[in-house]
Amino acid sequence: MEILNHQGEPVTHSRALLPGPTKLRLHYYTTSTSPSSSxxxxxxxxxGVPKTSYYWRKVIPLLSHKYRIICPDMRGLGDSSHPASGYDMGTVARDFADLMTELxxxxxxxxxxxxxxxxxxxxAAQCPNRVKSLVFQEMVLPGYGLESWSAFTKVHVNSGTWLWHVGFYAVPDVPELLITGHEREYFSSFIKNEAWNPSAIxxxxxxxxxxxxxxxGGLRSMLSIYRATLETGDQNREFSKNKLKMPVLAIGSKHxxxxxxxxxMEYVSEKVEYKELPWGHQLAEECPEELAGVYLEWLEGKK
Structure with a gap:
């Protein structure tokens, strides 16, 4: 499926060679490179994971009439290059900051x-003067609950949101052994299981x-994100010593x-608004029109 903007024009795909010793090539696409887009x-x-920038394809044409959209693939994922290290979120975030600088x-x-x-x-924590507003959607932060949400308890198992895979992916070598050769069956089941409407996937x-x-390198890179969870948790606790001051919208799925x-977000931000949508974890797949409407309404006046 081709990714289009609001005028039915294809997005522009590119790769940026970012500064640093890893020579990271970050794949991204933008909705317009015309002078007026600036x-x-x-x-x-x-x-998120296990997805790529393709996840946003249904939302893009609903936003691009008002915004210049930039959609990158995270390091190691999608069509970005697969470095051996740097999968903690502090480093991943700096990749995105470097990309925006390059643009x-x-x-x-x-x-x-x-x-x-x-x-x-x-x-947002590392570059507060660059981020005008933040939407934090469907995530539990390392250091503030992701680890405990992955625990094998009655409450978590019965809730339908037991994040069992967090610990599994952190185990060296075993996930590669079990998933390799079964990627289609595994990822199809995993992604649909987190949706309220599986047919939307x-x-x-x-x-x-x-x-x-x-x-x-794709599977190894994905697992490296989880293997850096504890390091990312340490970073988050350090970041949160200075709470975010920009407007923050937290979006959660009812299911x-x-x-x-x-x-x-209340742990790490001074002021948070909340919006809940009656779907599952894969919001941009399950309810793109509703989700885009939430973004547009909330962003209005924050330009």
């Missing part, structure tokens, strides 16, 4: 979901995610993380 406020959309964008609005929300928080999305996580996202 007049629009920039909006950076960060995807000549000093200030921007920021939306992140799942691990993209963890990266978005780390970016269309075959083109599964094909794209399986393609990317089956590429050399997944829900209002916990508000509590997460």
């Amino acid at each position: 007049d629009k406020p920039a909006l950076l959309l960060l995807h 000549g964008i000093e200030k921007f609005h920021l939306v992140g979901e799942d691990w993209g929300a963890a990266a978005a928080y780390a970016l 269309t075959p083109d999305a599964i094909n794209e995610y399986v393609r990317c996580y089956s590429n050399p 997944f993380i829900g209002e916990e996202v508000k509590r997460q």
Whole structure:
């Protein structure tokens, strides 16, 4: 499925070679490179795991009439390169800051979901003067609950939101052994299980995610994010010593993380608004029109 803007035009795909010893090439796409696009406020959309920037394809044309959209693939994921290290969210966030600098964008609005929300928080914490507003969607931060949400308890197992995979992915070597060769079955089941409407996860999305996580280094990079969870937790506790001052909207799914996202942001931000949607974890797949409407309404006046 081709990714289009509000005028039905294809987005522009590029790769940026970022500064630093790893020579990281970050794949990203933008909705417009025309001179008039620079007049629009920039909006950076960060995807979660096990997804890629393709996750935002249904939302893009609903936002691009008002915003210059930038959608990157996280380091090691999608069509970005797969470095051996740097999967803590502090480092991942600096990748995105470097990308925006490369694009000549000093200030921007920021939306992140799942691990993209963890990266978005780390970016806002490290570059508070660049982030005009933050949307934190469907994530529990390392250091503030992700570890405990993965615990094997009656409460978690019966809730339907037991994050069992956090500990599993952190185990060296074993996830690679069990998932390799079964990527389609595994990721299709995993992603649909977190949705309230599994039929919203269309075959083109599964094909794209399986393609990317089956590429050399794709699975290893994804697992490296989880293997850096404790390091990211330490970073978050340090970041939170200075609470965020920019406007923050926490978005939760009624049938997944829900209002916990508000509590997460209250730990680290001075003022938080909350919006709950009656779907599952995969909001941009399940309710793109509703989700885009929430973004547009909340961003209005924050330009």
